[in-house]
Amino acid sequence: MREQDPKERIRNFKEVPFGYNEEEAVKEASRCLQCKVAPCAKGCPAEIDIPSFIKAIKEKRFLEACSIIKKTNNLPAVCGRVCPQEDQCEKLCVLGKKGEPVNIGNLERFAADYQMQHENNKATFVKNNTQGKKVAIIGAGPAGLTCAADLAKLGYSVTIFEALHKPGGVLSYGIPEFRLPKAIVEKEVESIKNLGVEIRYNYIIGKIKTIAELQKDGFEAFFVGTGAGLPYFLGIEGENLNGVYSANEFLTRVNLMKAYKFPEYDTPINIGKRIAVVGGGNVAMDSARCALRLGAEEVFIVYRRTEKEMPARIDEVHHAKEEGIKFHILTNPVKITGDEQAHVKSLVCMKNQLGEEDSSGRRRPIPIKDSEFEMDMDTVIIAIGNGSNPLLLDTIEGLKLTRKGNIETDEDGKTNINGVYAGGDIATGSATVIAAMGAGKRSAKAIDKYLKQR
Amino acid sequence: MYKIVEKRQLNSEICLVELQAKDLSLAAKAGQFVILRIDETGERFPLTIYDFNKDKGTISVVCQAIGVSTKKLCALQKGDSIVDIAGPLGHATKTDNIGKIICIGGGVGTAEAYPIAKAFKGSGNDVSVIIGARTKDLVICEEEIRQFSDKVYVATDDGSYGQKGFVTDVLNDLLSKDKYDLVFAIGPLIMMKMVAQLTKPFSIKTLVSLNSIMIDGTGMCGGCRIKYAGESKFTCVDGPEFDAHLVDFDDVMRRQSRYKNKETKALDNYHKNCRIGLDK
Secondary structure (H helix, E strand, O other), rough: OOOOOOOOOHOOOOOOOOOOOHHHHHHHHHHOOOOOOOOHHHHOOOOOOOOHHHHHHOOOOHHHHHHHHHHHHOOOOOOOOHHHHHHHHHHHHHHHHHHOOOOOOHHHHHHHHHHHOOOOOOOOOOOOOOOOOOOEEOOOOOHHHHHHHHHOOOOOOOOEEEOOOOOOOOHHHHOOOOOOOOOHHHHHHHHOOOOEEEOOOOOOOOOOOHHHHHHHHHHEEEEEEOOOOOOOOOOOOOOOOOOOOHHHHHHHHHHOOOOOOOOOOOOOOOOOOEEEOOOOHHHHHHHHHHHOOOOOOOOEEEOOOOOOHHHHHHHHHHHHHOOOEEEEEOOOEEEEOOOOOOEEEEEEEEEEEEEEOOOOOOOEEOOOOOOEEEEOOOEEEOOOEEOOHHHHHHOOOOOOOOOOOOEOOOOOOOOOOOOOOOOHHHHHHHOOOHHHHHHHHHHHHHHHHHHHHH | EEEEEEEEEEEEEEEEEEEOOOOHHOOOOOOOOEEOOOOOOOOOOOEEEEEOOOOEEEEEEEOOOOHHHHHHHOOOOOOOOHHHHHEEOOOOOOOOOEEEEEEEEEHHHHHHHHHHHHHHHHHHHHHHHEEEEEEHHHHHOOHHHOOOOOOEEEEEOOOOOEEEEOOHHHHHHHHHHHHEEEEEOOOOOOHHHHHHHHHHHOOEEEEEEEEOOOOOOOOOOOEEEEOOOOOEEHHHOOOOOOEEHHHHHHHHHHHOOOOHHHHHHHHHHHHHHHHHHHHH
16 A cells, blocks of 8 residues: 655645555455455454455446445445454455455445545435434444444434534544544545434533433434543643643544644644653554654653553554654553643653463563653653543433443343443443444344334 | 524623523533534633523523633624534532522632522522622623622722722631631632632632633543542533632642643734734
């Protein structure tokens, strides 16, 4: 895949990989063996008929390729860009056993982009509400959008209630422009609205209305896809100093509020010269790469285990390194110091060594005695995950939660309350876009079944 | 889009804006706040709900033109619209009948103290209100507050109206003469800090409402975190009301100043663009 040169891209927010042109796409699609059993498709949570869409690309039926994908996946341009294909479809590709698997993700992106460019936003379905029933979806992130699209296709009247002023959830506030352009997200959402889905913004369920009140408004089933909630902090000294951000705040300022265009956009961000990002997931990589593009001179990833244990996609770690981000592995922050103006001055860390495996199956980091060291920093970004947000959950009487405060569900997203389903990060804790979409799909089927049996 | 159905200038810097927002007005309670965004390039910022009218389906906010966003809002007129308003956020004030209450409003905070004082009166409390302002012309909401309060005191820094001095001077007088069950203060951070210091030796429960820098207002970003009784709390979801004696005000004040340099730059840019507009 052709990409923007690292030297250039670290100073702009334009997308890094360029995407295939027609010739490249056909060439890549021709590598597909068209296996009868299609192991790749079994690895796809969005249930895409992978061999069929690849065959369509090979035969230059590009629009049809996208239609095949859209039968089951309403966010192909998003998935083609942010799915961890290496752990899913591509991992199971027969070609991957001896060489490179077919680049399914990039082919998906190609088909989706081609369709956007050539028959943008044609209504694929008309709003029909043949079922005569209303479903409410809480949250317009990947889980909610997927569930809404599938239910609309099944003939339900679907309304999404979104707390923020834009749709997409993490696709809009979290994942940066250079990895997922917001214009792409908007177009994908537009295509879901064309299925008849209504989205109401600035609508914080639990505050403006409860689920019980929505029931009175005639909604018969609910899908809660409110996503990751409250950001975790480290609980170390100095975390309230100016210059310390949660990754959520940092990324929301940059991506949703476009602080990188300040003062054209009103939302400010303070960046400084030396930035430490604590954490080893995709969110940490995104934060680090944003910091670089905002003009930082040096950006460090500070992670307590080794690179092998990092939850970030290999591609993202690779991109980060290419761009010059430095990695401090086996390193654990213990204190943030500040100057007279209460602004971050340094990050004090300890070195770790790896011990026995913990419950996550990864080797536990253990601090090495007397290994403390100090690094000068202007900004510290904490990217160590999120806990569940109680804002909505507290208002659903009797809702059963897990020990960690997430919603307890079965495989299909069914909660202990009749008619209330949940999926994505609010049910599983921090996971991936595609896992959330898969959950949205399963819940859509379950909701359909539930409403038909009523 | 949310339409401005009424706009009133309360003094040279502060205006009242009434917005059409039906569902929000039905859910709003005293003490809660909303997050607004004026236009497509705007930031998200919180304002306390001043009043709500469930019949008209409107909510009102009172806004002091200080930064770019508040200046933008104050520059709008009846009939104009803003792009976003979300809420009601935060916990509502618990306005039980507890006895004798002093509500203190400093500057634009007077408007924020108004719904709380009114709600306390509504549940049968004896409510005294202290209004503070730099000078007479900047005193706001006095008439509205007098309509329901048992006693109203005004303090101005320059003595041009009411008692010369700070709200804490009036408070000190009241506390030394009589027994009160609760003090509720809303205004500049320094005022709330001084109120907390003053009431502590009297062991009077004292509440403050914090209006921190925030983005989403739902707990997602953590930008509004404060140090409270040695723990980290988010003003958006844990507040906005807190026990004043447990708030680390110095920490809150330091955090509130973190975009000072950027605010100046944003204002310069705003004024420059305003001028460009005028030249057309």
